[in-house]
Amino acid sequence: MLRIAVPNKGSLSGPAAEMLHEAGYRQRRESKQLVAVDEANEVEFFYLRPRDIAIYVSSGKLDIGITGRDLLIDSGAGAEEILPLGFGRSTFRFATRPGTATGLTDFAGLTIATSYEGIVAKHFADKGVDASVVHLDGAVETAIELGVAQVIADVVETGTSLRNAGLEVIGEPIMQSEAVVIRGTGAESEDPKVEQFLRRLQGVLVARTYVMMDYDCRAEHLEQAVALTPGLESPTISPLHNEGWVAVRAMVPAKDAQRIMDDLYRIGARAILTTAIHACRL
Numbered sequence: 001m002l003r004i005a006v007p008n009k010g011s012l013s014g015p016a017a018e019m020l021h022e023a024g025y026r027q028r029r030e031s032k033q034l035v036a037v038d039e040a041n042e043v044e045f046f047y048l049r050p051r052d053i054a055i056y057v058s059s060g061k062l063d064i065g066i067t068g069r070d071l072l073i074d075s076g077a078g079a080e081e082i083l084p085l086g087f088g089r090s091t092f093r094f095a096t097r098p099g100t101a102t103g104l105t106d107f108a109g110l111t112i113a114t115s116y117e118g119i120v121a122k123h124f125a126d127k128g129v130d131a132s133v134v135h136l137d138g139a140v141e142t143a144i145e146l147g148v149a150q151v152i153a154d155v156v157e158t159g160t161s162l163r164n165a166g167l168e169v170i171g172e173p174i175m176q177s178e179a180v181v182i183r184g185t186g187a188e189s190e191d192p193k194v195e196q197f198l199r200r201l202q203g204v205l206v207a208r209t210y211v212m213m214d215y216d217c218r219a220e221h222l223e224q225a226v227a228l229t230p231g232l233e234s235p236t237i238s239p240l241h242n243e244g245w246v247a248v249r250a251m252v253p254a255k256d257a258q259r260i261m262d263d264l265y266r267i268g269a270r271a272i273l274t275t276a277i278h279a280c281r282l
């Protein structure tokens with residue numbers, strides 16, 4: 001059985017379960033359940049705190065896990081990212097009250113509050129900054145108002161929490177994060193069970209980002225049309241009963257579909273259809 005760690009709570013938990021469900025895996029029935037076995041797919045899911053997942057995976061007791069890139073780096077555990085998953089996106093940034101500091105060079109002698117001490121310590125070591133760090137479990141924005149710190153380093157998604165606390169970001173983002181699949185450093189790189197799991201998740205990612213496009217066009221416009229819809233490898237071209245016409249089928253990025261349909265129409269393509277892709281293996 002493949003043993004996989006999945007976030008049990010927080011921002012990553014819902015989207016991770018949804019992606020696994022879309023990939024055909026049976027998920028837990030209720031949020032208190034800590035282990036779920038999918039016999040048919042020979043996978044055992046362990047629902048763990050996202051912050052702990054890299055530690056379990058690096059120990060080798062679990063084969064792979066889903067966690068945030070920032071949490072993986074913060075843990076300092078011996079695990080590596082093998083597939084980005086496109087959800088749970090955030091940036092990790094410093095913030096202060098306006099006027100406190102304009103960049104890292106002003107941090108000497110200040111205290112920085114964060115729940116991600118590992119990331120901050122590594123960043124300070126890389127940049128040669130000498131400032132003290134205080135660890136807080138959450139709601140770090142309040143640390144400034146209560147005088148525990150003058151600067152915070154935290155996850156920023158929409159920026160609402162910072163605005164509400166009267167804080168502004170300073171300096172460049174320390175990192176960009178998203179949910180990722182991780183495995184232990186030095187784990188066997190071509191485990192067929194892991195490869196199959198990754199192919200399923202990649203299938204979900206493709207199904208989420210591409211649509212299938214079908215249309216008819218005159219043979220003399222085919223080269224122009226194919227330039228607009230090159231597909232992933234190459235489009236399928238079939239003859240039509242009407243002489244001089246062909247049918248074309250290709251995958252296109254969902255975000256570009258409407259523009260491509262306009263462009264195809266302009267060069268004379270007709271009966272242009274897009275359909276959702278439910279699952280795929282590339």
Ligand SMILES: Nc1ncnc2c1ncn2[C@@H]1O[C@H](COP(=O)(O)OP(=O)(O)OP(=O)(O)O)[C@@H](O)[C@H]1O
Nearest residue numbers: 009010011012050068070071088089090155157177
């Ligand atoms: N708005 C957000 N707040 C916190 N983490 C977020 C947000 N958006 C994405 N993430 C990502 O989620 C992961 C943090 O998840 P975690 O469950 O530890 O904290 P959380 O979502 O704030 O939940 P809680 O505070 O209830 O423990 C990180 O990888 C982080 O980058």
Ligand SMILES: O=P(O)(O)OC[C@H]1O[C@H](OP(=O)(O)OP(=O)(O)O)[C@H](O)[C@@H]1O
Nearest residue numbers: 138139140155156157158159160161162
């Ligand atoms: O940019 P935003 O969209 O506002 O999101 C970022 C905020 O969300 C998280 O806090 P959460 O609500 O999880 O509380 P916590 O700090 O106690 O973890 C995070 O720690 C930031 O405070």
Ligand SMILES: [Mg+2]
Nearest residue numbers: 010011138139
């Ligand atoms: Mg939180």
